[in-house]
Amino acid sequence: MTADRRDPATVLKEDLDGYVRFLESERLVAVGDGERDAALLRAGRLREKAGEIEKATLLVGLLGGTGVGKSSLMNALAGSDIASASHRRPHTEDVLIYRYEGTPVPPSLPLSGVPFREFVHKAAPAGQILLCDLPDFDSVREEHREKVLRFLEHLDVLFWVTSPEKYGDGRFYDFLRLAGRARENFYFVLNKGDLFFQGEPSGDGYGRMGRALEQFRGHLEKAGIADPVVYVLSAGEILAEKTASPWNRFSDFRKRVFEERSLKEVREIKAANLYAEMGALREVLDRERSVLERLERRLGGYLEGLPSKRTSWREEFETSLAAALGNREWRDMLRERIPARRLLVGPGYGIASAVEEWERLRRGGRSAGERRDSAWFREIGRAFEFHAGRVRREWKAVALRENLPLEEAGFPGAAAPGAEEGNAVGDFVLAALERIRPPGAFLFRSFQVLLYGIVLAAFLAALAGGGLPPLPPQGGLAEWLRVPGILIASFFSPRGLAALGSLMVVYGILGWRSYIRAGKVVYGMVSSWSGRIGDEIVSLSESRVDASIGEMEEFRKNLSRRAGILREFRDRDK
Amino acid sequence: MMTPETIFGKLQQKFNENPDLSDKVKAVYQFVLTGDGGGQWWVDLLSKPGMVGKGEKTGANCVITMASEDFVGLATKEANAVKLFMSGKLKIGGDLSAAMKIQNVL
Structure with a gap:
């Protein structure tokens, strides 16, 4: 203050105005409401006194x-x-x-x-x-x-x-x-x-x-x-x-x-006394500055050390996410979204439907579904929450250990429990699942139709070898009416039954092979979708971590701004 | 409608019902209220129970001057003493720490 050649009363008033502005507008870290009010009253009183310094x-x-x-x-x-x-x-x-x-x-x-x-x-x-x-x-x-x-x-x-x-x-x-x-x-x-x-x-x-x-x-x-x-x-x-x-x-x-x-000497004497009276106010603001600086320094140090941690955090997350995505319920649920029967026709379709129904019954008649209480949902949620909230959680733990007043300083979500990311990932996964569409599998299905058609033709040819009347019938209406009877007689003749049995066996084998083939296709698609959703979850989680770090950077800037104002007060006082 | 007169009346009742309030404050206040319904009142919290009276009292260690309208706002918690003080609408003569304590009593 002594370095300032201006009128001491003016300097004092300016200093006090600055103190008041800070006390009124800023969130205080180291000063309670009562102490803030007391400091404001004291500042107001000193301002009045500074106005009387001319006496x-x-x-x-x-x-x-x-x-x-x-x-x-x-x-x-x-x-x-x-x-x-x-x-x-x-x-x-x-x-x-x-x-x-x-x-x-x-x-x-x-x-x-x-x-x-x-x-x-x-x-x-x-x-x-x-x-x-x-x-x-x-x-x-x-x-x-x-x-x-x-x-x-x-x-x-x-x-x-x-x-x-x-x-x-x-x-x-x-x-x-x-x-x-x-x-x-x-x-x-x-x-x-x-x-x-x-x-x-x-x-x-x-x-x-x-x-x-x-x-x-x-x-x-x-x-x-x-x-x-x-x-x-x-x-x-x-x-x-x-x-x-x-x-x-x-x-x-x-x-x-x-x-x-x-008058000048009197003013200087009075100004010196007022300045001494401001000691209590300065003490309050110095305490505030010191806590803000400590907080800023510690947060700065923490943020600097983050890049080296993030790589290993991500790897840990990917491992735990892979475990969660390997969960049987998760894969069942994906398979339900890409049913094998949608790739099949004829006997294959029947086999796939029967197997899927059997699996459903095995689960107690419940759909694998996308239930929030399912194990996969919980596991993915846990892994996501752990990773996305890790930076904030760790920083809060550092602050708690070192007794840094985060909540008072206005750190966003300082008072929230550790799981502030909640089940945000759940909604994201459910939305991703909605994008899954079973493939049309036109060629595969066409191939099956062709195969079944050839077998059917062969079956009919076998029947023909048994003396079927010429088709279409050459006679009148009476001849037409005989055809179903002849066909039924041919089917249930020993030859017909043998041919029908062969057809069933061949259809069964072909259906099963198609089902196995479709199962492989579905397995590949489930893996592909699971991997894609996993990548999206990692990306979402990383963006959450980035957002948290961004918030922490903003918070640090805010601390720095507040501490800067207080450092300016201190330097003026020097 | 609340007036300083009614507020001081209620304050006296409050002191009678809670004689120990004086222990927390231990000061004598002089209120100088201007405008409609204004006047001077004193609040003696050195005695137990606290006493309220109209007029001037010697030996007050805190003189609070404000508009009666603001006083009503303060008593009904619609106004804040520190804000009134900082905006110059409330003047405090004497002991500031005593002034801080009266807020709790009001």
Whole structure:
């Protein structure tokens, strides 16, 4: 932010607008709804504050624990012009505010919940400053501490006061850490500096002061205050109207408190505080960015490793699909769609019909049919589902194992159980089956007709050899009427019956051979259709895998876009 | 038709029936509602059961200013507090975390 030379209020507002846009419009991965609402309210409040940054009034606070001489410091600092000895804190938890008569208390102060008492003075040079003497932080009740901390949000510059006896008190640093203000607006006062010069040996006052100062700075640095500004002073010396000792930096301290700051300086102080207040928002967005980046990185790595896996996945699928397509029910069902009888005529047709009927009866009178509960349907469905959904399933397992919030990040179907491909393949297979048409087999059928015709002719010739009357009859109607009788007599003559028996045997043999031949043709067609449907299933399954990968790529791009926005926020903040 | 008056009346009933609601909030709110049926109301959830009253109350740590129409929308869950706030239709003075809690009570 410091690199941006534009008006700090404008920069802050732009940053906040960006945060709000992101929080309002994007799906959040690492932030719950409640936290999002809280962040939005905080952003809205900060936007309001950024709008008030132009106000020249500065709220300067003095904070410290009990017994650090804060009251005497306040009296020495304010002097009779501003404060007087009669200004006593009526309750330990009150804030005392010293303000110039023309400078009102900001309207938001009463809402902090901390009771305060105002003292109006007429010292115009200090008119820019509202001096706030805060209650001793170690004397306030626990529930009041929060209110005091909230009051700190109104302060622009904070002077943290301690003393040689109390600078080691851990509570001081704990409180310091909680103050959500810019660290560059913190100043530190080591009051009662005269105590360093009261110990033994008396000549080692500077040594004691130097060691204490070094320790104090060390504690402050540990509390996150890099290069702190520390004033060692003695307010008591000033109040006693003694000449200030050379080490007593009260005068510098007083100047720092009351220095007249330009509007630009005031704006920078306030902007720095607002920027510090934005810390909580940045923390939320940083957390979001970090999760998005982790998710994006992991997904990217997973997608990169996919091509090498896909070949073996496909091979595995083809193997399991081949097993499913070798299922007897599947082949029966295909055979039902290409019945051998459709290729046959005469005795072959009869044999095929009889065999098919027998097979049907063997199945309990049920058609092999294309039932969704049949074994082939389940097996193909399982194999398809396993392959088509594998990439998504595996990625979801990776995310689960590594605790990546897929559902929150909006990964499509993240909440669905593993079998999201469902039985999609079933409909596809049923549609493919509809395309199967038995062949016309015209030549094959014609050949059979010819063969049967020749045999029949031979049969008739054999009968003729038995003395049939000349056909057609040469006589009148009476002669015609005799023909059926002669034919019946010839059929049932020993010769006729022998010929008929021979015909039956020859037809039986020819029918069976045709049936076997047709069976081979049907077997070839079943294999061919099964293979073709298998290829189509593989192709469909691969297209599903491609679609899943496409979705994952899209998801990764979306993650990358969101993380990019947040990285931009972070880089602006730098 | 719902008015702020009826809503605050129902709120008092709700507090009487569920005195423990105060434990979840522990704050005092001042509502400043503008427009038709507007006025000022306070909701004290420091006491148990919570109390509702008309007028101003000192010591509120959250002042919520909005149009009474929006307040009715908020109470009937037709409006969203955060959206109203972000669009400038709802102003919150004081403690934001307390403001978040009142949503649940309403």
